[in-house]
Amino acid sequence: MGIERIKIITVFGTRPEAIKMCPIILQMKKTERIKCVVCLTGQHREMLHQVMERFAVWTDYDLDIMQKKQSLTSITEEILKKLEYVLKIEKPDLLLVHGDTTTSFSAALAAFYHRIPIGHVEAGLRTYRMHSPYPEEFNRQAVDLIADIYFAPTEWARQNLLKEGKPVRDIYVTGNTAVDALSMTICQDYDTDILKWCSGSRFILLTAHRRENLGEPMRRIFRAIRKIVEEFPDVKILYPIHKNPQVRETAQEILSGVERIRLVEPLDIVDFHNCMAQSYMILTDSGGIQEEAPSLGKPVLVMRDTTERPEGVETGVLKIVGTEEERVYWEIKNLLTNPAAYQNMSRAVNPYGDGHASERIVEAILRRFYREEKAEDA
Ligand code: UD1
Numbered sequence: 001m002g003i004e005r006i007k008i009i010t011v012f013g014t015r016p017e018a019i020k021m022c023p024i025i026l027q028m029k030k031t032e033r034i035k036c037v038v039c040l041t042g043q044h045r046e047m048l049h050q051v052m053e054r055f056a057v058w059t060d061y062d063l064d065i066m067q068k069k070q071s072l073t074s075i076t077e078e079i080l081k082k083l084e085y086v087l088k089i090e091k092p093d094l095l096l097v098h099g100d101t102t103t104s105f106s107a108a109l110a111a112f113y114h115r116i117p118i119g120h121v122e123a124g125l126r127t128y129r130m131h132s133p134y135p136e137e138f139n140r141q142a143v144d145l146i147a148d149i150y151f152a153p154t155e156w157a158r159q160n161l162l163k164e165g166k167p168v169r170d171i172y173v174t175g176n177t178a179v180d181a182l183s184m185t186i187c188q189d190y191d192t193d194i195l196k197w198c199s200g201s202r203f204i205l206l207t208a209h210r211r212e213n214l215g216e217p218m219r220r221i222f223r224a225i226r227k228i229v230e231e232f233p234d235v236k237i238l239y240p241i242h243k244n245p246q247v248r249e250t251a252q253e254i255l256s257g258v259e260r261i262r263l264v265e266p267l268d269i270v271d272f273h274n275c276m277a278q279s280y281m282i283l284t285d286s287g288g289i290q291e292e293a294p295s296l297g298k299p300v301l302v303m304r305d306t307t308e309r310p311e312g313v314e315t316g317v318l319k320i321v322g323t324e325e326e327r328v329y330w331e332i333k334n335l336l337t338n339p340a341a342y343q344n345m346s347r348a349v350n351p352y353g354d355g356h357a358s359e360r361i362v363e364a365i366l367r368r369f370y371r372e373e374k375a376e377d378a
């Protein structure tokens with residue numbers, strides 16, 4: 001007997017996973033041939049629910065594991081324990097995870113232990129430096145080790161998977177669903193109070209949260225940014241601070257009390273994308289923002305030593321600038337004072353996708369399951 005309806009469980013738990021999985025869930029819900037179950041691990045709480053509300057996606061399970069200052073061990077342990085019950089009840093045909101978080105790793109491991117096939121969205125990204133970014137490089141390699149279907153966003157990601165010996169028939173190049181999300185949020189002439197505050201200035205959007213940047217690297221970055229604001233009276237910084245208390249302490253210590261720096265709560269995705277679209281440039285250590293900014297033609301200085309997303313660097317929109325204070329200061333100053341350098345980085349070309357990645361992912365799943373069914377029936 002073949003499959004009548006494929007049951008797919010999507011498991012995710014952080015803000016960026018939600019932003020990139022919701023377009024796939026919405027796409028799956030358009031077909032009768034898939035029954036989609038949504039399980040949140042709750043690795044994030046407020047930042048996750050903000051996204052779920054915005055996309056109006058209904059949740060079937062919330063493992064609600066988040067703790068203040070949680071450790072990698074506690075996240076992994078809680079997910080393994082709690083997801084087991086869900087998998088036993090649901091018995092899905094496929095479990096979908098996204099990217100490289102500890103949620104993705106733990107959920108894939110739980111599926112592997114229960115012999116449930118795993119689909120990895122955003123597969124094949126690599127730095128091949130196990131500690132940079134940490135622990136994400138391990139997570140993504142570990143998920144790819146046990147995945148059955150790979151949704152590689154780009155040809156470069158596909159090549160990484162092929163070099164590692166993954167079967168060619170299991171890899172689909174789809175584009176990145178971050179670009180799908182972006183196509184749902186950007187509005188011409190978008191306005192909010194925060195954008196009113198930014199108007200009339202060269203406004204720089206800042207985000208920072210990476211574990212390997214916590215502490216001294218983040219202090220160096222923030223000192224460089226403060227120096228820029230003191231030197232350029234037409235520059236304003238908008239910084240929606242990640243909920244991580246360690247990030248908040250450092251941001252308060254160095255960036256609070258400066259008139260042209262505004263520290264705000266994490267922005268809703270529609271506000272954030274439209275702030276990106278209206279910014280002068282973006283400073284970040286985020287992964288997802290590197291995929292989104294090229295669509296908007298905004299220069300991005302990436303405050304990390306490595307990137308698993310080299311395509312944007314090749315197109316010239318992203319530049320890896322590390323975390324040394326002098327270098328970060330100089331690179332921002334260069335974009336503020338050198339029009340040619342600014343123009344060179346302001347290209348609206350996105351190597352990560354065209355806004356149709358979710359459609360390709362769902363089509364690939366349908367083709368794969370129904371092809372296998374036909375083979376079984378034959
Ligand atoms: C996690 C991912 C990282 C991803 C990032 C996206 C891991 C190991 N890290 O890092 O890959 O880039 O999410 O943002 O999977 N907190 C809240 N409310 C929230 C979210 C977080 O209070 O809604 C606080 C909690 O105190 C929590 C802390 O932030 O303990 C850190 O969260 P955690 O998920 O462990 O790490 P992130 O740095 O967010």
Ligand code: UDP
Pocket residue numbers: 015016019178207209240241265266267268269270272273285286287288289292
């Ligand atoms: N983002 C958001 N509000 C904010 C900051 C970021 O909605 O205040 C979005 C951003 O557009 C991107 C994603 O969050 O889609 C990036 O998440 P984050 O930087 O936390 O994680 P990473 O991508 O580095 O894993």
